[in-house]
Amino acid sequence: MNDDSAVDNSITPEEDIILDFRHVTKKFPGVTALSDVSFQIRRGEIHGLCGENGAGKSTLMKILSGVYPWGTYEGQVFCEGQELKLENRSIRQAIETGIAIVYQELTLVPGMTVGENVFLGKEPLEAGAINWDKLYADTQQLLTKYKLDIHPQAIVKNLGVGKMQMTEIAKALSENARILILDEPTSALAEAEIEKLMEILRTLKEHGVTCIYITHKLNEFFAITDSITVLRDGHVITTQPTPSLTVEKLVSYMVGREMTERFPESHRQPGEVILEVEDLHAADPEESAREVLKGVNLTLRKGEVLGIAGLMGSGRTELAMTIFGEYGKITQGTVKLDGRVIDVKSSREAMMQGLSLVPEDRKRHGLVLIQSILRNISLPNLDQFASWFRIDDNAELKASRTFAQSLAIKAPNLEVQCNTLSGGNQQKVVISKWLMSSPKVLILDDPTRGIDVGAKYEIYKLINDLTAQGIAIIMISSDLEEVLGMSDRVMVMHAGRSAGTLDIAEATQERIMTLATGIA
Amino acid sequence: MNTNSKNGSAQDVAATLVKQFRTNIQTYAIIVAMIFIWILFSLVTNGLYLSPQNISNLIRQITVTAFLSVGMVLIIVTGNIDLSVGKVAGFVSVIVAQLQANIWYRLFPEQDLLAAILSVIAGLAAGTLIGAFQGYIVSYLAVPSFIVTLGAQWAFNGGILLVTQGKTIPANQPYFSWIGQGYLNPTGGWIAAAVVIALLFYAMFNSRQKKLRYGFELGPLYLDVLKTVMYSVMIVIYVAVVNSFNGVQIPVLLLAISAAVMAYVSNNTRFGRYAYAIGGNREAARLSGVNIKKNVFTIFVVMGLLCGVSGVVLASYIGYGTVAAGGGYELDAIASCILGGTSTLGGEGTVFGAMIGSLIMASITNGLQILNVPASWQYVVKGAVLVLAVYMDVYFKKNR
Numbered sequence: 001m002n003d004d005s006a007v008d009n010s011i012t013p014e015e016d017i018i019l020d021f022r023h024v025t026k027k028f029p030g031v032t033a034l035s036d037v038s039f040q041i042r043r044g045e046i047h048g049l050c051g052e053n054g055a056g057k058s059t060l061m062k063i064l065s066g067v068y069p070w071g072t073y074e075g076q077v078f079c080e081g082q083e084l085k086l087e088n089r090s091i092r093q094a095i096e097t098g099i100a101i102v103y104q105e106l107t108l109v110p111g112m113t114v115g116e117n118v119f120l121g122k123e124p125l126e127a128g129a130i131n132w133d134k135l136y137a138d139t140q141q142l143l144t145k146y147k148l149d150i151h152p153q154a155i156v157k158n159l160g161v162g163k164m165q166m167t168e169i170a171k172a173l174s175e176n177a178r179i180l181i182l183d184e185p186t187s188a189l190a191e192a193e194i195e196k197l198m199e200i201l202r203t204l205k206e207h208g209v210t211c212i213y214i215t216h217k218l219n220e221f222f223a224i225t226d227s228i229t230v231l232r233d234g235h236v237i238t239t240q241p242t243p244s245l246t247v248e249k250l251v252s253y254m255v256g257r258e259m260t261e262r263f264p265e266s267h268r269q270p271g272e273v274i275l276e277v278e279d280l281h282a283a284d285p286e287e288s289a290r291e292v293l294k295g296v297n298l299t300l301r302k303g304e305v306l307g308i309a310g311l312m313g314s315g316r317t318e319l320a321m322t323i324f325g326e327y328g329k330i331t332q333g334t335v336k337l338d339g340r341v342i343d344v345k346s347s348r349e350a351m352m353q354g355l356s357l358v359p360e361d362r363k364r365h366g367l368v369l370i371q372s373i374l375r376n377i378s379l380p381n382l383d384q385f386a387s388w389f390r391i392d393d394n395a396e397l398k399a400s401r402t403f404a405q406s407l408a409i410k411a412p413n414l415e416v417q418c419n420t421l422s423g424g425n426q427q428k429v430v431i432s433k434w435l436m437s438s439p440k441v442l443i444l445d446d447p448t449r450g451i452d453v454g455a456k457y458e459i460y461k462l463i464n465d466l467t468a469q470g471i472a473i474i475m476i477s478s479d480l481e482e483v484l485g486m487s488d489r490v491m492v493m494h495a496g497r498s499a500g501t502l503d504i505a506e507a508t509q510e511r512i513m514t515l516a517t518g519i520a
Numbered sequence: 521m522n523t524n525s526k527n528g529s530a531q532d533v534a535a536t537l538v539k540q541f542r543t544n545i546q547t548y549a550i551i552v553a554m555i556f557i558w559i560l561f562s563l564v565t566n567g568l569y570l571s572p573q574n575i576s577n578l579i580r581q582i583t584v585t586a587f588l589s590v591g592m593v594l595i596i597v598t599g600n601i602d603l604s605v606g607k608v609a610g611f612v613s614v615i616v617a618q619l620q621a622n623i624w625y626r627l628f629p630e631q632d633l634l635a636a637i638l639s640v641i642a643g644l645a646a647g648t649l650i651g652a653f654q655g656y657i658v659s660y661l662a663v664p665s666f667i668v669t670l671g672a673q674w675a676f677n678g679g680i681l682l683v684t685q686g687k688t689i690p691a692n693q694p695y696f697s698w699i700g701q702g703y704l705n706p707t708g709g710w711i712a713a714a715v716v717i718a719l720l721f722y723a724m725f726n727s728r729q730k731k732l733r734y735g736f737e738l739g740p741l742y743l744d745v746l747k748t749v750m751y752s753v754m755i756v757i758y759v760a761v762v763n764s765f766n767g768v769q770i771p772v773l774l775l776a777i778s779a780a781v782m783a784y785v786s787n788n789t790r791f792g793r794y795a796y797a798i799g800g801n802r803e804a805a806r807l808s809g810v811n812i813k814k815n816v817f818t819i820f821v822v823m824g825l826l827c828g829v830s831g832v833v834l835a836s837y838i839g840y841g842t843v844a845a846g847g848g849y850e851l852d853a854i855a856s857c858i859l860g861g862t863s864t865l866g867g868e869g870t871v872f873g874a875m876i877g878s879l880i881m882a883s884i885t886n887g888l889q890i891l892n893v894p895a896s897w898q899y900v901v902k903g904a905v906l907v908l909a910v911y912m913d914v915y916f917k918k919n920r
Contacts, residue, residue, distance in 0.1 A: 326807060348809035357807065365807050368800035370867050379797050380808035382790045391788050394734045433808070 024075035051231035052452035100172035110157035162193030263485035271302035280333035307487030356439035424455025561887035588853035599866030604672035610846025612831025617841025651824015700836030703767035799866030
């Protein structure tokens with residue numbers, strides 16, 4: 001296990017710097033991703049790394065993990081006084097140096113136990129066979145040491161996201177990681193789990209583990225970090241102790257201008273009711289006896305934003321998918337569009353009725369990542385350009401460009417593959433593809449998840465533009481401030497039911513949480 | 521970005537060409553590999569390899585399995601596989617031979633042309649029906665294509681035995697034989713070449729005109745012209761070479777038409793686009809309103825039709841239906857697709873690449889045959905080349 005005392009007597013006694021970036025510059029053809037980046041991280045601190053998408057955070061992390069090996073960048077990185085010289089993609093070498101990354105997407109084997117995952121690739125052996133007793137005992141010891149509340153023999157796929165993440169952290173620590181990089185660790189976590197993660201990080205700090213913490217949720221920086229480095233366009237803007245910063249200051253460092261409002265001003269005038277959902281019940285498609293929606297009611301007006309709040313598992317996403325015709329059977333209740341009962345059985349039928357859905361998980365459900373922006377935007381809309389034997393590729397390009405430009409997708413051209421785009425730009429591509437079908441009702445399922453402040457603001461502005469055109473919007477979100485900042489009314493879901501609908505004037509975080517947790 | 525290179529210097533031209541080359545490196549790499557193989561074999565065979573007769577043979581050799589590759593590309597692109605194509609083509613070939621030998625002359629005595637036409641129709645219909653049946657099970661009953669088509673491979677192997685009763689059936693009436701063995705006369709060959717070249721130029725200028733009408737920036741004209749001229753030169757060389765032997769072979773002409781149609785379909789129709797989207801991300805395609813079942817079903821129907829074409833050409837080319845017909849062709853077809861850059865994970869692959877892949881496989885086999893390398897070693901070399909080629913692809917992708 002990690003021997004902390006040995007670590008403490010290291011080379012730089014006067015100032016205890018564990019990681020030191022000196023004039024790091026990384027250039028790609030046509031872009032400078034990092035430009036003369038210099039900052040230091042002290043041993044045992046939690047260091048926040050903050051910046052919009054494309055600011056250079058991921059590039060920096062890729063240098064630390066050997067994706068961009070030593071020699072492909074200018075400048076130097078010192079880890080405990082030694083220059084870091086990683087070979088190409090040598091994650092192993094990074095781990096041996098003591099650097100481990102907990103990725104946004106978890107990298108566990110779902111069918112294996114916690115212990116098997118933690119010791120994957122380094123199982124303790126006895127006479128050539130795996131010594132299971134030792135493996136589980138060591139796992140238990142590790143979990144106890146860092147106060148990780150999981151059972152070593154639990155199967156990973158049966159754990160919640162929060163506990164999966166703990167397993168991931170345990171795995172990193174089992175490698176004697178002294179520097180732990182957490183990239184967007186809370187993007188999939190519920191409030192209670194986030195609190196738990198914060199506790200774990202504090203325990204790690206007590207044990208002398210240094211953390212680099214990356215997130216788009218600014219309040220987390222203030223809850224947990226000791227100091228923050230802000231990156232913008234590949235430059236270090238500042239490194240400061242957290243107490244000397246405020247949210248406003250941080251945002252202005254990130255975007256390079258004073259951001260007075262997180263949400264753009266809007267003057268919405270909702271019109272007549274366009275969508276009505278009455279007492280909707282729907283079953284799990286995998287298990288038709290289990291009802292996931294147990295009575296949802298909502299009304300939506302033209303030019304209105306209806307926010308939907310609720311905890312994970314409350315049925316928010318299932319509601320969106322059911323209305324869109326891509327979830328289980330509707331067992332009871334009706335969906336009315338323009339006063340007519342509609343019964344959509346597939347996304348295609350939903351589109352023809354004038355419904356669009358921007359799904360929650362843009363990489364899994366929203367985009368064909370290996371295809372170009374153009375192909376992605378036009379995919380659901382090919383009927384507009386095609387006869388049975390031919391797609392008019394010029395018309396396709398023209399229409400796609402119009403949307404790409406009006407949504408300000410940042411890319412040299414539309415032939416760029418989607419997997420090279422930043423999260424915010426990917427989301428804009430998904431929104432473009434769903435706007436091209438000129439919907440009457442647009443359902444946005446967590447539209448700003450994992451994207452930066454600047455891109456969020458642009459999406460909010462877009463939502464306002466769309467409502468001004470009379471489009472009715474349902475916006476599902478885990479971010480309560482966003483729900484409160486953008487909605488005209490808020491429908492709160494709890495356990496598959498609509499727990500209540502609040503007018504924006506009467507809605508507060510407390511009232512929403514009371515409804516969402518089922519206390520009311 | 522094209523403004524400075526439009527009327528630019530030789531340097532600009534070179535830079536643009538290099539850029540073009542980089543973006544299509546995979547396609548070019550495989551063409552370069554093929555040329556390398558040709559040069560190599562032509563050196564060790566003292567030029568015999570590149571003689572008109574051998575070129576003519578080599579290209580005809582690929583046709584039967586290349587029809588299968590043409591369909592296989594889209595099957596693999598959607599993330600499926602079809603292991604039955606060899607035996608289905610074989611089954612079609614013995615049915616057609618049986619019809620030619622034992623049925624038509626009783627129903628329509630002395631009507632050889634009618635008989636040949638009916639044979640073709642029957643062969644294509646049989647292939648299409650088989651494709652539809654398998655497609656139905658794969659897409660609507662959701663049985664994995666690997667299983668369905670493996671089962672079908674065995675089933676149609678049995679079917680071949682049933683139809684032939686273990687005997688060889690002749691199918692060598694002149695009209696019918698023309699499909700697999702016939703030639704265009706030299707004038708016909710030149711006319712066909714002229715038509716294709718005229719179409720290429722028309723398509724190029726037409727596309728530029730349309731782009732202008734939409735107000736899009738155009739790539740440099742010389743680049744488009746250069747490309748079209750290059751294709752034209754290749755066509756002219758091919759026709760000149762085969763004309764100095766016997767002329768353009770009918771099966772090669774049929775293959776060129778099938779490949780061109782499928783290449784067009786895969787790029788320029790909803791059907792083709794949906795196939796790539798399904799292979800790239802099935803869930804995203806489904807939520808984008810793509811009817812996955814219908815699309816996959818249709819792809820299997822098209823595959824069946826191409827098995828039909830392949831079977832008819834096979835029966836006509838070898839002149840009889842045999843018990844061994846079509847054995848192992850499915851693996852040649854799959855290997856050609858993979859060599860030509862089709863991703864086993866789905867979502868990527870082109871018909872053009874698969875054709876080059878077929879040509880490479882045939883070039884190697886043919887060269888080894890001329891050198892009198894025993895069949896045993898031919899297999900060893902073929903296997904090694906496939907694995908090596910895919911390794912190189914993986915290597916270059918990783919180090920790009």
